[in-house]
Amino acid sequence: MTRLLARVGEALLTLWLLATLCFFLLRAAPGGPFDSEKAAPPEVQAALDAQYHLxxxxFAQYGHWLGAVLRGDLGPSFQYPDYTVNELIANSLPVSLLNGGCALLLALLFGLTxxxxxxxxxxxxxxxxLMFGAGLGLAMPKFVVAPVLILLxxxxxxWLPAGGWDGGWRSAVLPIIALALPNLAYCARLTRASLLEVLDADYLRAARGRGLSETRLLFAxxxxxxxxxxxxxxxxxxxxVVSGSAVVEQVFGIPxxxxxxxxxxxxxxxxxVLGVVLVVGAAIVVINALVDALRAWLDPRLDDQA
Structure with a gap:
């Protein structure tokens, strides 16, 4: 229980530091949310600044934003005034989860095989x-893979649409492949290298000498x-996958x-931006915790060392 509470505390501290750093870096960047080539009248600019607490x-802006986040309110969007950030993320997150989840599953399935x-x-x-193909897949960035898939x-x-999103499988195939290919290639190379090292271990050589089949050695x-x-x-x-989705979604016009x-x-x-950072950061923290649990199940010695 103590270890669980400590990990939850570390996760919350990590998210707070991430959000705080992002908040001040955004404010330090030149320009503002309502800057444009044609400047708004001073009274309009003042009204917008007052409406959004700018x-x-x-530090008062930071306190106001942090208090709203603690209540579950990510605030209004500056560029999409008809929507809150909560609504935008709620509408877009399932699309990204579908594409990213399928891409990672595809990479694991084919990469391991x-x-x-x-x-x-x-x-x-x-x-x-196979290793030449994996090396080629690693060498090609997503902003190259996506246009090549569209062209082909x-x-x-x-065979498939060049872009857009209608919720059907046809519009998801090319983005999923573009997201999956680099991870698939890396997974294949990593699996090969790891298995070769394990198969050369002394205890497996001894088991092979006792007449165990290669299939049993592999799976058991x-x-x-x-x-x-x-x-x-x-x-x-x-x-x-998360970083690549920004490129792939731009290329294919996916919301x-x-x-x-x-x-x-x-x-x-x-x-x-802050809302997306918080959601993605929370997802990464949860995935890291699940991965640690899975590693401890595969090798209980890791849990003893934690």
Missing amino acids: DQPL LGVWAALRAGSGIDRV FAVTLH HALKPGLLPVVAWLSPALIN GIGRYFVQGALNRDYTL
């Missing part, structure tokens, strides 16, 4: 082809410890949380 001292296959055939032609499957073959003795590095990689993989983050940053929509 006429108050910086290809990594195990390559490890069992280390040094063969199949192994070299939408423009050339006319090698796979569980071989997955530990992959499980540890899940946290940075999630961050990769997800990553696109709102980019638009909010460009338009100095302070409350929207």
Whole structure:
């Protein structure tokens, strides 16, 4: 119980520090949410500043915003005046969760399969082809992968839409593939390297000498410890999916949380950016806790060392 309370306290402190740093960095950036090429009349600008508490001292603004957040109110959006930040996130988060979750699941499913296959055939032609493809997948950034997929499957073959979002599976296929490919490639390489190390361990060589089949060695003795590095990689993989969603959602015109983050940053929509940072930060904290629990289940010694 004490350890659980300590972890909850660490998580809350992390979120507070993240939100506070983001708050002051946004305010330090040049420009404001209502700046434009054609300046508004002074009385209009003053009314807007008063409405959104921008006429108050910086620390008073921080206190007002933090108090609202503690009540569950992320505030009004500056650039989308008909919506609150809570409404924008509630509408966009399911879209991003669907695409990001499917992309991570796809990366794990195919990455583990290809990594195990390559490890069992280390040094063969199949192994070299798979690892070459994985290296190519790692080398291609998402802002290159996404347009290539559009050019191939939408423009050339006319199989899938080039962009937009209608909630159907056809509009989700290309964004999910674009998000999944780099993680799939890394997962395959990591799985192969980890399994090769485990399969070369002394206790497995001894078990192989006693006549155990390679299939039994793999599933009964090698796979569980071989997955530990992959499980540890899940946290940075999630961050990769979250950061990549901003690019992919922009390219495909998807109304997800990553696109709102980019638009909010460009338009100095302070409350929207801070709201997205808090939600994404909380999601990462929860995922890190789940990953730690999964690693402790795979190897109880990790829990004893915590």
